[in-house]
Amino acid sequence: xxxTLCLCGFLLIYLLLPQAAVAQPQQEGPSFGWEETILPVxxxxxxxxxxxxxxxxxxxxxxxxYRRAYVFSPAFSFWHWRGRFLLYFGGNLFExxxxxxxxxxxxxxxxxxxxxxxxxxxxxxxxxxLLVVFVAxxxxxFPPEHVRVGRLLNEPKYIRAVELYHASLxxxxxxxxxxxxxxxxxxxxxxxxxxxxxxPQAEKSLRHLLGELNRARTYELRQAxxxxxxxxxxxxxxxxxxxxxxxxxxxxxxxxxFLLKCVRRVESKMK
Numbered sequence: 001x002x003x004t005l006c007l008c009g010f011l012l013i014y015l016l017l018p019q020a021a022v023a024q025p026q027q028e029g030p031s032f033g034w035e036e037t038i039l040p041v042x043x044x045x046x047x048x049x050x051x052x053x054x055x056x057x058x059x060x061x062x063x064x065x066y067r068r069a070y071v072f073s074p075a076f077s078f079w080h081w082r083g084r085f086l087l088y089f090g091g092n093l094f095e096x097x098x099x100x101x102x103x104x105x106x107x108x109x110x111x112x113x114x115x116x117x118x119x120x121x122x123x124x125x126x127x128x129x130l131l132v133v134f135v136a137x138x139x140x141x142f143p144p145e146h147v148r149v150g151r152l153l154n155e156p157k158y159i160r161a162v163e164l165y166h167a168s169l170x171x172x173x174x175x176x177x178x179x180x181x182x183x184x185x186x187x188x189x190x191x192x193x194x195x196x197x198x199x200p201q202a203e204k205s206l207r208h209l210l211g212e213l214n215r216a217r218t219y220e221l222r223q224a225x226x227x228x229x230x231x232x233x234x235x236x237x238x239x240x241x242x243x244x245x246x247x248x249x250x251x252x253x254x255x256x257x258f259l260l261k262c263v264r265r266v267e268s269k270m271k
Contacts, residue, residue, distance in 0.1 A: 031071070031072060031073070032069075032070060032071045032072075033069070033070065034067055034068060034069040034070065035067070035068060035070070035074055036065060036066070036067045036068075036082075037065070037066065037067075037068060037074065038063040038064065038065045038086075038088055038093075039063060039064045039065075039066075039116050039118070039119075040061060040062075040063050041061075041062045041063050041064050041085065041113070041116075042061070042062045043061055043062075044060065044061065044062060044087075044104070044105075048104055048105075052087070052104070056092075056094065058089035058090075058092050059089055060087040060088065060089050060094065061087070061088060061089065062085065062086075062087060062105070063085070063086060063087070063088045064083060064084070064085055064086075064115070064116050064119065065082075065083070065084060065085075065086050065088070065093065066080050066081065066082055066083035066084070066119050067080065067081050067082045068080050068122065070124060071124060072124075075123060076123055076124040076127070077122045077123060077124050077125075078122050078124040078125045078128070079122060079125070080119050080120075080122050083115060083119050085101060085113060087104075098110075148208065148212075149208075149209055149212045149213070152205060152208075152209045153209070157190075157191060157194070157195045157197075158191075158205065158206075158209060160190065161187040161188075161190055161191055161202075161206060162187065162206075162209065162210065162213070164183075164186055164187045164190050165183040165184065165186065165187040165206070165210060166183070168182060168183040168186045168187075169183050174246070174247070175250075176250075177250045180250050184203060184206050184207065184210070185203075187202075187206050188202040188203045188206055191205075191206075210251070211251040211252060214247060214248065214251045215248070215251070215252070215255065217247060218244040218247050218248060218259075221240045221241075221243055221244040221247075222240075222241075222244055222259075224240050225237045225238075225240035225241045225244065225262070225266075228240065229266055229269075234266050234267075234269055234270045235270070237266045238263055238266045238267060238270070241259055241262040241263045241266060242259075242263055244259050245259035245260050245262075245263065
């Protein structure tokens with residue numbers, strides 16, 4: 001699930017980033033800088049346009065000019081400043097005062113002018129912010145295993161449930177699969193009866209918590225087995241991998257299969 005959501009996030013970035021034309025040469029490393037750009041706002045009415053053309057020699061239009069700092073592409077900007085309305089034709093800019101612009105447009109049209117939304121919300125900044133929120137939400141909803149276990153172990157009811165689970169197991173030997181199931185049922189009944197936890201949720205949380213605690217028990221065995229394997233002590237490495245695999249068998253089929261694969265790898269070196 002987390003992998004799928006992360007792929008969706010990267011796809012979102014890919015779609016939002018401007019794509020370079022195929023004919024353009026590839027640039028080495030990310031580009032960055034700043035530039036001034038103009039957004040078309042409206043065409044002037046024919047009378048005013050002709051009057052201004054007679055005065056300036058240009059067929060002017062109303063635009064909104066601003067400067068933008070960017071990374072990767074000018075369209076992927078992070079900061080905008082010096083935004084203002086002006087008249088332009090190509091690269092020829094005329095920046096009238098508010099009074100002059102009011103006279104050109106009329107009071108109603110001048111009062112109706114609104115700063116473009118893209119100026120207030122730079123695409124690069126918004127995309128980055130959304131990505132940060134997306135990643136934070138994924139981590140919150142689908143936390144790493146150690147975080148989930150830590151949350152459960154911070155709850156007194158689950159601490160007590162783990163104690164009841166261990167108390168129900170036979171002392172001095174590793175429990176069988178049926179004994180593990182009995183222990184989980186005992187601990188789940190405690191959560192259901194004393195804390196009104198729904199039984200499916202209680203069993204699911206306990207299996208997850210106890211499974212991770214079981215995995216933690218095998219870390220030292222795995223590390224020692226790996227060290228023996230690297231030093232050429234094949235029998236010791238095999239025995240430790242086998243011990244770890246036996247511990248994991250009732251809890252995680254994939255991890256158990258992985259450890260058995262380690263056993264076979266060591267045995268192949270012993271021949």
